[in-house]
Amino acid sequence: MSDPRPDLAPEPGLSRDDMEALQSEIADAAVFADDFSFDVDAVTSSRRDDRQSTQTTLSESSTPATSSDDDQTLENPPIVAGVDQSFLGDDRALSAVVAMQAGEVIERVHAVTPLEIPYVPGLLAFREGGPILAALEELSIDPDLLLFDGSGRIHFRQAGIATHIGVVRDVPSVGVAKSLLCGEPIADTEGLAAGERVPIEADSSVDASAGTLLGYAVQTRQYDSPDRHINPLYVSPGHRVGPETAAALVQALASTYKLPEPVRLADSYAEEAKGLVD
DNA sequence: GCGACAG
C-alpha cells in the first residue's frame, strides 16, 4: 500500500534533465500490476437496466448471488473517471473530468489554468499535469480508477501522464492513447477484429529491458467492410493496474464508440465547458 | 546528422 506523492507532481518550471529525472522516480514508484480492491467485472459502459442479464446464466448453474461481496458490488459499483483536455486561445488549458458509475455520469468537473510550457513528446505531463490536478481537486467523489487520454507505461521512461498522475494521487490509472509514442507491437496491428489485442513491447527507445511488456494495442471497434479500418487504441498501465487488466477495462468501458465511455465523455465535456469560461 | 515522437 503506497501513498499519494504530491512531492512528485509535475513542475513545468524544471529543466528538461530534471523533468526526465523526475519521470524515472515516478516509474520507480509506480506499480504496473493489479493492486486495487474494486471488482473488474463490475465495470461496464452500459447502465445496469440496459444490459443483458448474462449474470443470470452463471448464477443459475451455481450458487445464487447472495454473498455480501456481490451485494456490495451491485449496490456500489466502481467509480471510473475519464480525463481529457482542450485548449483556449493558446495560453490556457481546460481539463475536464467525467466520473461514471454503472454506466451513469455521476459528476463532471473542469478547471482552467495557464499553459506554462509547449508540448514536447515524452514530457506531456509537465504541460497538462497542472490543469489535470486542479480539475481532480474539484471532484467531490473519489474515483476508484482514472482513465487518461495519453500513455501510461508506453513511454520512454515508463512514466507517461497516466502513470505520473496515478502515482501523485495514488489512484489506479490507465493510459489510453490514440497513437503509439514508443515501443514495438509484436505483430501487425492493421485491421484487427473488435476484441483483439496485440502486445506492445519495449524497444531500444524505452528505459526497460527489450521485450518488456508495456501494454497492448486494443481494438475496441471495427468496421464490417474490409475497405477501411479503424486504428487500435494503445492501452498501458498507469499505476496499480497490470497490462491485461488495463486492456480488459478499456474493452469493458467501450460501447458504441472506439474510445472508452469515460474518456469520450471527458473529451466532449472539455469542448463543451469552453462555452462557460471567460 | 537523421529519424521519431502521447496531446
Added chain:
DNA sequence: ATCTTGTCGC
C-alpha cells in the same frame, strides 16, 4: 491539441 474541406457509409 487545433484548423478545416471533402468523402464514405448507414
